[in-house]
């Protein structure tokens with residue numbers, strides 16, 4: 001999960017200018033993840049891992065994705081995130097294929113996760129159970 | 142990549158399913174099959190779009206066309222016109238009520254999105270254990286801006302102008318509170334984050350801490366800078382292990398980057414944060430009790446004044462704010478008070494996070510601008526009542542709040558409106574009830590909680606609430622009298638007026654609000670000895686219809702208390718004095734001969 005921090009002491013940020021620089025740096029790093037050089041292969045998956053998600057099996061789903069994507073030779077970044085708000089549909093995950101809008105899937109069990117890998121990630125076919133984004137973000141307000 | 146050229150998304154939310162979205166789905170598939178298009182167009186069922194009022198919803202991608210109130214009969218036209226000829230079916234588009242224009246592209250339908258995420262801006266987007274992701278999303282930019290470009294007074298001025306009010310329940314203006322703490326000179330001051338979150342059914346604060354802990358850490362440092370405190374304490378209940386874990390990781394990372402600690406961003410300002418654990422007592426969410434608990438004293442409240450801003454933790458000026466209050470702060474400083482004030486209502490700016498629970502389809506965490514109506518929250522975002530049942534009431538404000546009914550559904554939610562209609566904002570728990578919920582039992586449930594959680598320091602709360610609970614129990618058992626109802630009301634008023642802290646001052650609210658909104662139901666329990674919601678077991682009567690009973694003896698054999706008698710092949714009878722209403726006979730009878738009154 002937080003490999004980036006494992007044991008490595010991070011450099012102190014000593015001024016506002018440094019912070020701005022850091023932000024540019026991490027933003028482009030995250031963007032790189034979105035728009036990788038080989039867009040065919042880099043997929044981003046976020047698993048909602050708040051208490052509610054974990055209680056309904058999000059940890060197992062995260063492991064499933066990490067293991068299965070590895071086994072099936074799919075280059076992907078699987079990260080955890082907080083509650084997406086759809087507690088009625090836990091576990092929930094967000095999948096972003098390169099260059100595409102992210103898609104949220106609810107009620108993800110290992111069967112559904114398998115389908116998402118085989119159909120959505122490999123072939124770009126949507127799978128039943130998409131949860132439409134029903135809120136606005138502060139970026140647009 | 143996909144062979145599919147187009148996707149048709151059909152809403153499979155409960156509301157839309159009730160209005161035939163599954164048939165729409167089937168028709169679409171059949172029609173595509175007939176036209177030989179199944180390989181090019183994919184039909185997908187989705188979760189709730191949060192626009193149930195206009196359902197069933199069908200969305201076509203990639204052109205984002207958003208059709209509303211679609212019927213199974215419309216499918217042919219959608220396929221023939223839209224899919225084959227590429228022409229939108231105008232009559233199925235949403236009509237903007239303001240100007241009667243048809244809106245095709247859901248990108249321009251922002252107004253259907255009732256939610257706006259400010260406090261939850263990063264929840265579900267970033268990895269909460271990776272500070273870099275938070276930084277990419279503006280974490281610590283507001284702190285940097287304040288430390289370098291603003292004086293403490295300027296920060297407080299922005300906070301005051303923004304109109305942000307405390308989200309922990311009281312709704313006190315945050316900027317004003319910060320100003321009080323700033324004005325009280327002292328060698329040592331404290332910033333406290335209240336993460337006790339004790340309302341049953343509430344999990345807003347937990348979700349924020351689990352999803353975006355840096356927003357709270359940053360806001361506490363900002364508060365420290367503007368009030369002159371260099372020490373922060375987060376009081377969090379030990380029952381929140383994941384939130385604690387993520388906070389610890391976030392604090393460590395923030396320290397390593399230098400956002401916490403000495404000489405933050407080269408400004409000379411020092412700020413450190415410590416965690417303090419609560420043992421889960423509800424009263425410890427009250428700020429004076431919370432402070433005593435942190436001091437190692439009993440978690441009991443004391444009279445205010447003095448307010449914590451004057452004399453708080455270790456008798457030093459202390460600013461206490463709630464998790465969600467803090468989570469709003471960095472955005473306000475970055476985007477400005479004017480921006481924040483433009484959201485919400487005049488006297489309650491911004492948004493509020495609610496935890497939707499109870500008999501509602503989309504149980505979950507939502508954030509809406511103040512001024513959104515209960516109807517929008519329950520029937521649009523919440524997807525309506527479960528199993529097509531009828532809405533009865535919604536409880537806001539937890540054990541301190543009240544219940545609101547049908548007639549309050551169009552009330553715009555804000556601090557003052559909710560108080561005006563006899564409830565309160567509370568911290569954001571919203572429990573929805575349907576026709577099967579008995580309001581007397583609901584009041585009893587909250588009183589049971591209060592009795593359990595009263596710290597016992599003052600007698601009105603310790604003894605009074607117990608008596609309220611006993612009266613309610615008596616009524617739900619069909620033993621109540623009209624005098625009991627008078628007593629219930631009078632005692633409630635006395636407890637409210639004479640209790641020491643907010644717990645007792647508000648604990649009778651569930652009783653008073655159900656009495657004022659559901660008086661008939663109290664009367665029914667008392668005079669008719671009936672509970673039409675069918676929840677009060679003691680008031681139920683199991684009766685065997687002699688016409689339908691064939692005398693198979695199955696019920697008599699399953700009855701654990703031998704309340705059923707009768708000869709084989711003859712109608713049986715239930716002795717009401719013995720029956721414990723366990724429902725076993727009802728479940729066993731194959732002839733529908735047993736009914737419940």
Ligand SMILES: Cc1cc2nc3c(=O)[nH]c(=O)nc-3n(C[C@H](O)[C@H](O)[C@H](O)COP(=O)(O)O)c2cc1C
Pocket residue numbers: 306307308309310311312313315335336337338339340423424425426427428429461462463464466467568642643644
């Ligand atoms: C019985 C009782 C329980 C409370 N529980 C909480 C709580 O769990 N979380 C919280 O933030 N405030 C709680 N409060 C309110 C706090 O006393 C205080 O007003 C609040 O933390 C101030 O922060 P705010 O202005 O940001 O809302 C409670 C109050 C009472 C009377």
